[in-house]
Amino acid sequence: MNTASPKMLQCSDMTVLERQNACLKWQQEQLQQQQQQEQQSYFSELSGVFSSQVQGFQGGLVSGDSVLGDMVMTRQVKPDPGLETAWHEMEKVDMAAMGFGPCGYSNGPDFDMNYAISRTSSCPTFVAAAVAAQAVEVKGKESIVSEKMGSTVGRGSFKKRKVDTLQNSKVVAEDDSKRIKACAEEGESKITGPNTNKSSSSNNKNKKETSTGTSKENSKVSDVQKPDYIHVRARRGQATDSHSLAERVRREKISERMKYLQDLVPGCNKITGKAGMLDEIINYVQSLQRQVEFLSMKLAAVNPRPDFNIDNLFAKDVFPSCATNFPAVGMSSEMANNPPYVQFNPVEQVVSSCGLEMGINSLDMALRRTISAPVSIPYASFLDSSCFTQIQPSATWDVELQNLYNVAFDQEGSMPFPSQPFTGTLLEKQNWGPELI
Amino acid sequence: MRPPSSLRQEFLKKWMMGLQRYSTSKKNMSILERKKAIKLSADVAIASARNGTTCWSRALIANGYSKDGGDDKHLVEQILGPESERLIMKKVLTGGASVCNKRMRSKKILKRSCGIQRTRKFAPQVALASSIAKRLVRKRTQILRSLIPGGEFMNDVTLIEETLDYIISLRAQVDVMRSLASASELASEP
Incomplete structure (x- = not known):
């Protein structure tokens, strides 16, 4: 990838001067930023830039590049929580401005935070990878816009490589290489769309869209992948064949239900051990069943008739209110026919x-x-x-x-x-x- | 799941309806007959309040339906009323499970006989404690199976689930019956 991006830098179009200007400016800005420690104000300013969406090429490029710069910096100063929240804020504004607002980012703040973190960790390499794939695929098409765009991104990522000596973890790289195809395609489709409109601001927007889009897709893929399988983990020393795993899942299910039962059955939560709990449960069920027996006996003894007069008892007083309060019973006619039993x-x-x-x-x-x-x-x-x-x-x-x-x-x-x-x-x-x- | 109050209301409603239906058919009965009718109608009512979604309720209805032949069958049909066809149809399905159960039981006997041999083979100290615990749990599970209606046909996981549901329903039943009993007792006391 690192070899690809300077190459792309060379094969740029007429706006080279402009871009170099922007590059210089960006470098200055980044120097300033690294000296600055007040990241919050910067982010708010940046979000203002994003939300306004009326930006010239310079500003657009600067902001676009500074996205990557921010990624770098957020990687460097990752443990700072305020920074992460700021990033999260900026990202929110960004998404809203790009029209990704209703795309399911209205989850809890936890999710957003996680997403922001994962994005800061995985996005830059990912963009670079996508750019590399584009460089491979775009060669035939020779789309000037996309190349220029790729070059800007590539330069950004190149800078990032220089500045950011944090190693990309192998897993992320592998992950990205898996998804390169789809994202490169997506990027291309997005690039070729506004190809006719060669105004540079739109290109910049496009670039940002691809970066956000790819990262978004990144997170989306990881979201989709989650519920596909049941998470079963064997601890150290446990068997890993399918039968043992199934057995373990079954046992876990049973113990979970037993916990619910423990909450339900009174006096059962002091007992440890399955046999004792089962004892308690058996006792409780038996006692409930006996109570039902006893109560039915009692009712039979008290009431001389099997419909045990409770209707009559209540029908005397409550029938007017019963008709309003209790219409679903469907025995109001029978109750009306019954004479009042007890005076x-x-x-x-x-x-x-x-x-x-x-x-x-x-x-x-x-x-x-x-x-x-x-x-x-x-x-x-x-x-x-x-x-x-x-x-x-x-x-x-x-x-x-x-x-x-x-x-x-x-x-x-x-x-x-x-x-x-x-x-x-x-x-x-x-x-x-x-x-x- | 529904809140317990609606379960109670449903149970009371069905119970009253069943008792009304039953009492219109039979007028004079002894106290034991009455007790049996009340118990049966309460069981059927709590089972049908569950609307046939759980195994135990279906088994309860089926038990009441086929326990003592024609008399109880008649009674259950009367108590259930218009729903009887639907719920008893489900009973036929559960009747098919008894065949499976027999097969399962024979398998269990086989396993048990094998298990005895295996325990004899193993060293007694370590294997003994775990096998004792297992046997205790198995024994209690069997008892629980016999307590929960239809529990003979369930595996362990569903047994626990159905026990949960059954306990909740029994509680609702007991609460309603207790309140009715105390109310009617107070009413008939003077």
Whole structure:
């Protein structure tokens, strides 16, 4: 490549003088820049140049070359984070000005940063490689514009080679050599497009576009390549044949699921070891199944009929609000036909509210017990039990019943689980719907 | 995945619908019959609330469908209502898996017999601990398999996944049933 670029320097066109001027100017500028340590202001100025997009040949060339110079400098002073952010800023402006704005650069700042870093590391060699490939392919075509363009880039990269003694890592070089073909083609297509318009500013823009385009494509390719394979790595001493790898993937999957289960099952996260965890899980599932048995038995014992009157119980009070709040059930007609099953009188109200208080206590205890188990999964909300704890025994039975029903069906989803005061103060905070207040 | 509240609502809705359907067909029954009906309808409701996307729900419906012959079959059809054809069709598919399971089991027996020979061959100190741990895990996995409906047909990864889903659904079921039980208990207390 280094031999190719001086050659290209020689076979330049009429604007040699101009370019040499620009080159001199650029060299001066670079000297100044290397003396300057205030890179931020420079970058902002540069971004201003980029965004304006109305630039003469000189300015354009200077800015275009200074892209490469910046690459060099960013390579040299890589650990400086402020510089990188500045580069990142400039790149953003650059992209926006070039019309690459909506092309998927609206990701997180992390990605942009990474991209900027990777670009600073891989772009210059890449451009040089693309230029070399162009030099090979363009020979036949003898396109003056592209050659000139290539020469500017080549000179830039040549300078870079001189200044930047950092070794290009082998991997990057290989990577680039792989992608040279496509990028050279892309560059050519971009060059041959504005060939008719030989104004030098457009050429410069073109050059910048190719550089940004190629680097963009570079990053794009690496982005696309990522999700193609599942990343399986064998550590030192582990087997690498496909069966062992598959087995390891399977085991990792299982252990990941087991972690979720560990979060889900209360009291399971203190236990290490798969057998103990499985024990806990088995116990938990068994206890849940037994609870279902027990509860169905209880329901059967309490209710003399299999549809256990809960509809009747609620249908008495809540039917007007049920029709509005709970239309999806589709049993409103049946509920309307059912006669009210239980009639309450004020004497019963006291008893039932006492019973409700007891229920609150037991439920509250149950709730605390279940809360004390560390539960990090949002499925574990105990809203149904908490709806009972909200009911104040001082309220009238009708309101209580309606609240109960409303909470069970309406507010079940929208209540935040943690940090609820379980003392009935929530009653004022909740909006009970217009018909209840 | 859906939030748990919607799962609960769905479950309650289906349960109520199933119980309504069931109670219209049968009027007078003993407490055990009632208990069985409630349990079965709750199971079928929680399974159909999952909409047949998981193995355990399909297996639960299939179990209820084919457990005790005609009576329960009738019941499940009644509880499921219009969805019964779709969900029970899936049961036929799972029925095909039992053949595979038999084959798998015979393979397992073969492997076990081979494994015994191998453990005898190896040195006892190192291999013993790991084989004991493996055996413990395998035993517990078998127990878990028997607990999760349809767990006999699953491999380990799906077993764990289905256990996750099943636990979530069971929790929702228990919550709804508990709240209903306490409410109805309070209502019928006086």
